[in-house]
Amino acid sequence: MPPPKPIAKDEQQIAAPLEDEPKDIADADLRDPQSESDALASDPVKETTEATEPGAPRRPSKPQWVTLGSMDPNSGYVMLVTLNSLGGAIERIELVEREPGKGNLKYRRVDVRSGYMGYFAATPADAADGVVVNVVGPGTPAQMAGIEVGDIITEINGKSIVRRDDIDSALTKTKPGESVKVAVLRSTASTADTDADDPAAPSDTSSLTSTSLTVKLSEHPLDLIRLARDGGADQVKGNDSELSCLMTLAQVNRKGIIVGDEAIQGISDPANLVWSIDSPSATTDDDALPAIDALTFRLALTANELEKAKGEALQLVRTYRLPKESYVIDMGIEVENQGDQPHDLAYRLAGPNGLTLEGWWYSTKISPNFSGAAARDIVYTNAANRHELVSGYDLLKLAKKQPEDPDQSLFSPDLDEKTQALKYVAVDAQYFVAAYLPEAGQTAFTDLQRVSAGIVADADRIERHKERAVNTSFYLTSNVRTVKPGESLKHNLRFFAGPKEPDLVEKYGLGDTIYYGWFAPFAVLLASLLHVIGGSIGNYAIAIILLTVLVRGLMFPLSRKAAINAQRMQELAPELKKIAEKYKDDMEGRLKAQRELQTRVGFNPMAGCLPMFLQLPIFIGLYRALSVDIELRQKAVSSATSWASNLAGPDMAAYWGDWMWDYLAGRGTGWLGPYFNILPVFVVGLFLLQQKLFMPPATDEQTAMTQKMMNIMTLMMGLFFFRVPAGLCIYFITSSLWGICERVLVKKTLPAKQHFDLGVVEGTAVPTVKKDKPLTIADRIRNQVNKPEEPVERPNKRRRPDLKKKR
Numbered sequence: 001m002p003p004p005k006p007i008a009k010d011e012q013q014i015a016a017p018l019e020d021e022p023k024d025i026a027d028a029d030l031r032d033p034q035s036e037s038d039a040l041a042s043d044p045v046k047e048t049t050e051a052t053e054p055g056a057p058r059r060p061s062k063p064q065w066v067t068l069g070s071m072d073p074n075s076g077y078v079m080l081v082t083l084n085s086l087g088g089a090i091e092r093i094e095l096v097e098r099e100p101g102k103g104n105l106k107y108r109r110v111d112v113r114s115g116y117m118g119y120f121a122a123t124p125a126d127a128a129d130g131v132v133v134n135v136v137g138p139g140t141p142a143q144m145a146g147i148e149v150g151d152i153i154t155e156i157n158g159k160s161i162v163r164r165d166d167i168d169s170a171l172t173k174t175k176p177g178e179s180v181k182v183a184v185l186r187s188t189a190s191t192a193d194t195d196a197d198d199p200a201a202p203s204d205t206s207s208l209t210s211t212s213l214t215v216k217l218s219e220h221p222l223d224l225i226r227l228a229r230d231g232g233a234d235q236v237k238g239n240d241s242e243l244s245c246l247m248t249l250a251q252v253n254r255k256g257i258i259v260g261d262e263a264i265q266g267i268s269d270p271a272n273l274v275w276s277i278d279s280p281s282a283t284t285d286d287d288a289l290p291a292i293d294a295l296t297f298r299l300a301l302t303a304n305e306l307e308k309a310k311g312e313a314l315q316l317v318r319t320y321r322l323p324k325e326s327y328v329i330d331m332g333i334e335v336e337n338q339g340d341q342p343h344d345l346a347y348r349l350a351g352p353n354g355l356t357l358e359g360w361w362y363s364t365k366i367s368p369n370f371s372g373a374a375a376r377d378i379v380y381t382n383a384a385n386r387h388e389l390v391s392g393y394d395l396l397k398l399a400k401k402q403p404e405d406p407d408q409s410l411f412s413p414d415l416d417e418k419t420q421a422l423k424y425v426a427v428d429a430q431y432f433v434a435a436y437l438p439e440a441g442q443t444a445f446t447d448l449q450r451v452s453a454g455i456v457a458d459a460d461r462i463e464r465h466k467e468r469a470v471n472t473s474f475y476l477t478s479n480v481r482t483v484k485p486g487e488s489l490k491h492n493l494r495f496f497a498g499p500k501e502p503d504l505v506e507k508y509g510l511g512d513t514i515y516y517g518w519f520a521p522f523a524v525l526l527a528s529l530l531h532v533i534g535g536s537i538g539n540y541a542i543a544i545i546l547l548t549v550l551v552r553g554l555m556f557p558l559s560r561k562a563a564i565n566a567q568r569m570q571e572l573a574p575e576l577k578k579i580a581e582k583y584k585d586d587m588e589g590r591l592k593a594q595r596e597l598q599t600r601v602g603f604n605p606m607a608g609c610l611p612m613f614l615q616l617p618i619f620i621g622l623y624r625a626l627s628v629d630i631e632l633r634q635k636a637v638s639s640a641t642s643w644a645s646n647l648a649g650p651d652m653a654a655y656w657g658d659w660m661w662d663y664l665a666g667r668g669t670g671w672l673g674p675y676f677n678i679l680p681v682f683v684v685g686l687f688l689l690q691q692k693l694f695m696p697p698a699t700d701e702q703t704a705m706t707q708k709m710m711n712i713m714t715l716m717m718g719l720f721f722f723r724v725p726a727g728l729c730i731y732f733i734t735s736s737l738w739g740i741c742e743r744v745l746v747k748k749t750l751p752a753k754q755h756f757d758l759g760v761v762e763g764t765a766v767p768t769v770k771k772d773k774p775l776t777i778a779d780r781i782r783n784q785v786n787k788p789e790e791p792v793e794r795p796n797k798r799r800r801p802d803l804k805k806k807r
Contacts, residue, residue, distance in 0.1 A: 072139030115217025312339020327498030522621025
């Protein structure tokens with residue numbers, strides 16, 4: 001393995017511009033990679049080159065990529081951020097924090113078990129069949145192996161690489177820790193032979209030489225924000241691939257963005273232009289690779305480009321800074337008036353989009369709204385302390401209903417000041433959140449004109465049953481300010497993109513994004529107990545088993561009473577059967593006779609259901625804990641196997657999505673999902689066994705039919721529970737096994753004598769009350785309430801009215 005090439009501080013990770021690839025693949029593909037016709041309609045590179053005036057600052061003609069942070073475990077960074085100069089915005093955010101003392105990733109992709117090389121922002125090469133490496137993140141396996149910006153990857157383990165998706169396909173059957181052979185073509189041209197606009201692209205293709213590198217793969221870090229086209233199996237048709245945090249001008253003098261549009265008509269859209277990059281600021285530790293911690297994008301707009309808005313030259317500046325050990329990116333926005341006249345200016349800043357779709361086809365995200373939650377929702381809180389959630393479902397419905405104005409306003413200028421003062425606005429996922437926060441020292445945004453939410457997708461192309469996976473985002477519109485010549489409109493804010501760890505989100509005022517629902521006390525208590533037990537023994541699967549045993553053990557007295565109640569029920573079975581035969585054709589009379597018998601002997605049939613009702617909050621609380629608590633995510637049954645590697649998701653024993661019918665195995669469209677899960681099969685089997693062992697024998701045809709229906713319902717429940725978290729299945733299995741063993745043991749401790757006096761059961765005797773024990777007030781009230789009812793005549797013995805009698 002060749003040693004990694006040192007990276008100069010002044011050019012650290014500034015990626016080489018693209019080769020001269022087709023515009024539909026390189027540039028406009030960011031709008032919607034699934035439609036070439038849509039891609040051809042947008043050509044930002046062409047707009048960039050033609051818009052430049054003579055004498056104006058030279059604008060780059062091709063986009064470049066740059067990274068903030070590092071994947072190197074010694075660097076101190078917890079994020080690796082990839083930015084694109086096309087729009088000067090964020091393309092990808094990967095979470096690379098390590099678990100203390102272990103070295104493995106704290107947040108990895110739970111739906112990907114293959115090894116990881118790195119993100120390359122790869123594009124097809126012109127010089128040969130392969131893909132061009134446009135960016136290499138510091139500390140990634142690719143960078144450690146010596147892969148450089150400008151290399152053309154042609155093969156991985158002997159498999160040809162032609163498109164960017166081929167890289168993932170070639171790594172599908174690999175595992176973290178394994179090594180792969182990567183064949184690359186590398187330029188040997190000197191600096192004088194390279195294109196000035198594209199220093200990585202040699203002017204002579206004959207200068208390419210073949211090199212073979214060995215890359216040791218790592219775990220796949222969680223790509224919290226990614227382009228829709230990089231979604232892999234979770235890619236949903238209709239979602240657009242759009243950069244996050246794009247900026248454009250919202251108003252220049254009297255011309256602004258029309259409702260339903262994304263930019264001011266008639267002027268150049270900064271979101272579609274290539275920005276220049278200032279020399280980045282790099283940090284270096286003795287034991288870590290060099291990494292960029294801050295950079296600046298600049299874009300000069302000429303008077304010619306703003307002519308239709310009667311504007312003069314403007315300069316837009318965007319700054320990004322990523323501190324170490326932080327999930328917050330400090331962002332700065334500046335619009336400088338370089339003309340001779342004052343300008344009325346405002347900007348629009350889009351929010352993040354493309355948040356992870358982790359588990360969208362099986363997870364149930366909890367929502368405070370009756371409309372439910374999608375995989376990505378918009379949440380916000382204002383100064384009035386009202387936390388609101390706007391469902392992705394509702395945003396998709398709105399976009400379909402009124403495509404001319406598809407965005408939902410979160411606040412507008414006509415509302416009161418407290419409503420307009422936002423504390424945060426965010427895109428919310430199940431375990432992660434990406435939020436805009438006021439700058440440090442401020443409690444709320446105070447200079448915003450409007451905030452709206454919407455989808456980043458083609459509403460008509462989102463397939464049925466995949467609505468939960470729709471891509472959502474929001475945008476902020478600043479207040480209009482009059483900017484004098486030489487002055488600027490400036491704003492600073494913070495961008496949080498990280499996990500929903502209670503202490504972490506509370507630090508930034510995002511605590512309301514953790515929502516447990518109605519059973520929050522039980523969920524929090526159970527999650528806390530699991531943390532204590534799991535942290536002590538180091539295995540959360542065993543912790544769930546121990547917690548279940550602890551809970552069922554505390555409920556043993558109630559379970560014994562339920563068993564005694566079942567025994568009493570069996571003693572009454574013959575008499576109940578006689579009543580059923582006697583009132584075979586009279587349902588009302590049968591029920592009344594049964595109540596009389598139960599009252600006479602002092603039997604309450606509902607007493608045996610009490611343990612079931614007490615277990616319900618525990619069951620729902622544990623389910624909510626697995627659905628909300630991020631500490632239970634990514635916890636495995638055993639580190640020795642990849643099976644059930646995420647207790648908060650299905651066990652995924654085997655993949656059958658490639659041959660099973662889509663109606664059953666489709667993501668979102670299938671009943672069962674693309675994986676065969678073995679734990680739900682055990683759960684249903686144990687449920688059926690319990691019913692067979694402990695259900696009393698049927699006393700009549702109706703009872704027999706009821707028992708058959710219960711068995712059928714149990715099988716149906718298996719279909720609905722087939723995708724529940726593996727941790728919840730472990731709870732069910734442990735609880736069922738405990739119940740079977742408990743019933744066997746309890747049966748040996750039950751009294752052997754009869755519970756009822758035969759005379760009382762048959763109605764020939766009445767319960768006696770000892771004279772030395774006076775009746776209590778409760779006994780008197782009970783006797784008064786339970787007075788014997790008047791006997792009911794059977795329908796065939798009732799006297800019919802004389803219809804012939806004259807009135």
